[in-house]
Amino acid sequence: MTNQHYGQFCGLARAAEIVGQRWTLLILRDLTVGPRRYSDLVAGLPGIPTNTLATRLKELEEAGVVTRTAPHGTERSVVYALTPRGEELRPALDALGLWGAGGMREPREGEIVTTSSITAALRVAAGDGVVPADWDTTYNVRVGDVETHVVMQGGRITADPGLAEDADLEIMAGPGIRDLLAGTLTPQDALASGAVQIQGDPALFDRFAETMRVPYSAHLPEPGAPAAVSG
Amino acid sequence: MTNQHYGQFCGLARAAEIVGQRWTLLILRDLTVGPRRYSDLVAGLPGIPTNTLATRLKELEEAGVVTRTAPHGTERSVVYALTPRGEELRPALDALGLWGAGGMREPREGEIVTTSSITAALRVAAGDGVVPADWDTTYNVRVGDVETHVVMQGGRITADPGLAEDADLEIMAGPGIRDLLAGTLTPQDALASGAVQIQGDPALFDRFAETMRVPYSAHLPEPGAPAAVSG
DNA sequence: CTGGATCCTCAACGATACTG
DNA sequence: CAGTATCGTTGAGGATCCAG
Numbered sequence: 081m082t083n084q085h086y087g088q089f090c091g092l093a094r095a096a097e098i099v100g101q102r103w104t105l106l107i108l109r110d111l112t113v114g115p116r117r118y119s120d121l122v123a124g125l126p127g128i129p130t131n132t133l134a135t136r137l138k139e140l141e142e143a144g145v146v147t148r149t150a151p152h153g154t155e156r157s158v159v160y161a162l163t164p165r166g167e168e169l170r171p172a173l174d175a176l177g178l179w180g181a182g183g184m185r186e187p188r189e190g191e192i193v194t195t196s197s198i199t200a201a202l203r204v205a206a207g208d209g210v211v212p213a214d215w216d217t218t219y220n221v222r223v224g225d226v227e228t229h230v231v232m233q234g235g236r237i238t239a240d241p242g243l244a245e246d247a248d249l250e251i252m253a254g255p256g257i258r259d260l261l262a263g264t265l266t267p268q269d270a271l272a273s274g275a276v277q278i279q280g281d282p283a284l285f286d287r288f289a290e291t292m293r294v295p296y297s298a299h300l301p302e303p304g305a306p307a308a309v310s311g
Numbered sequence: 312m313t314n315q316h317y318g319q320f321c322g323l324a325r326a327a328e329i330v331g332q333r334w335t336l337l338i339l340r341d342l343t344v345g346p347r348r349y350s351d352l353v354a355g356l357p358g359i360p361t362n363t364l365a366t367r368l369k370e371l372e373e374a375g376v377v378t379r380t381a382p383h384g385t386e387r388s389v390v391y392a393l394t395p396r397g398e399e400l401r402p403a404l405d406a407l408g409l410w411g412a413g414g415m416r417e418p419r420e421g422e423i424v425t426t427s428s429i430t431a432a433l434r435v436a437a438g439d440g441v442v443p444a445d446w447d448t449t450y451n452v453r454v455g456d457v458e459t460h461v462v463m464q465g466g467r468i469t470a471d472p473g474l475a476e477d478a479d480l481e482i483m484a485g486p487g488i489r490d491l492l493a494g495t496l497t498p499q500d501a502l503a504s505g506a507v508q509i510q511g512d513p514a515l516f517d518r519f520a521e522t523m524r525v526p527y528s529a530h531l532p533e534p535g536a537p538a539a540v541s542g
Numbered sequence: 543c544t545g546g547a548t549c550c551t552c553a554a555c556g557a558t559a560c561t562g
Numbered sequence: 563c564a565g566t567a568t569c570g571t572t573g574a575g576g577a578t579c580c581a582g
Binding site: 334359 | 573574575576577
Binding site: 201 | 325
């Protein structure tokens with residue numbers, strides 16, 4: 081409850097006191113996808129201790145970043161959501177996520193993807209979210225057993241959890257979809273290698289691959305080769 | 312040395328494993344200002360335990376974000392600097408710092424400013440760093456006992472630690488300079504109230520205030536008023 | 543004097559069990 | 563469903579000490 085204070089009158093220090101807490105960035109990521117119940121958050125953050133989640137939510141509420149809405153009437157569940165102040169964090173979360181994604185090659189042993197992580201990644205991959213106004217396409221995207229869908233319509237892209245009923249193209253992939261988003265795997269090679277499977281018009285898949293972009297960092301250290309100069 | 316792992320193949324999770332460590336964001340902030348010796352970092356981060364700093368620097372080195380350059384020849388000191396991969400963090404650090412700054416009103420009890428925090432803030436305040444090509448002005452900025460300078464020249468703004476010798480305008484202020492950057496304090500009022508003192512052409516001060524911008528958040532919770540809906 | 547390493551203490555985190 | 567309680571473990575905080 082008593083967050084770390086850095087004792088500096090500095091924007092980054094103030095931000096670090098909130099988002100620098102363990103698990104907080106991932107909690108916020110899940111909430112950027114949409115309002116969530118306590119149990120949704122537990123399910124979407126494998127390994128988080130329940131008391132840590134409770135503490136973080138209280139801290140975020142106290143910081144004015146998150147609202148806690150108790151159920152009333154027929155509702156049954158407490159719902160957590162970002163406040164307007166919390167929404168202002170999106171650009172920072174996107175920038176951080178993009179930076180982190182730039183360093184990702186293969187998943188590490190045991191690493192998983194969650195619905196929120198894929199949805200957030202697809203939103204970031206959509207960039208400014210603007211597409212030609214005459215595009216009207218819905219994609220269902222399955223990565224492992226995670227299900228999301230992307231809609232390009234009215235000049236905008238949106239990504240949300242769950243499948244759409246009226247999808248124009250079904251995309252099924254593993255973590256290799258990351259290479260597609262990075263542009264190092266062409267749509268053709270992705271299909272040919274079996275890294276990605278589709279059901280529907282391949283031209284729509286090309287459009288997907290051209291529109292969604294999460295580049296690799298151009299400056300990754302060789303794994304195992306220390307960047308340090310020792311002497 | 313063994314960082315927290317979140318077990319998710321997700322950009323934000325990977326980023327959080329690095330920048331989510333305590334003190335790491337502030338270490339990186341100081342390094343964005345320029346290469347630093349170990350003792351510089353200790354001096355610029357009041358309260359950081361020496362072993363924590365040593366551990367963080369090793370982790371950052373291992374992550375390919377920071378280089379450690381041992382002295383050779385006549386040099387006397389180890390120097391830490393951002394790698395190209397570390398430089399890529401700037402947009403994320405800027406976005407986070409801007410968000411945090413949006414929540415700052417008054418300094419809290421005991422909060423200080425450091426040379427790096429002011430320099431970083433001025434760089435963020437400079438936005439894209441572009442100004443009319445015919446501006447050629449050097450400002451010395453003192454906030455408390457912290458000394459920095461800002462140069463507008465060749466269409467660009469730069470901010471660096473220390474004073475310039477040939478400054479066109481001397482600016483002396485306290486933390487109230489924050490209100491000037493937010494635009495809630497006009498240059499005239501800043502001078503009239505004594506919040507800021509200058510030596511030199513007041514028109515140059517107006518230019519400074521118009522060019523440098525770190526806005527307040529429009530969505531701050533009332534201090535002490537919980538954002539929660541309890542029921 | 544710089545650049546740490548060591549040691550100890552304590553608060554925070556992690557895992558599990560349990561409750562309104 | 564949404565947490566709190568308990569307890570073991572880890573990492574941060576603080577002081578001191580040591581090597582080049």
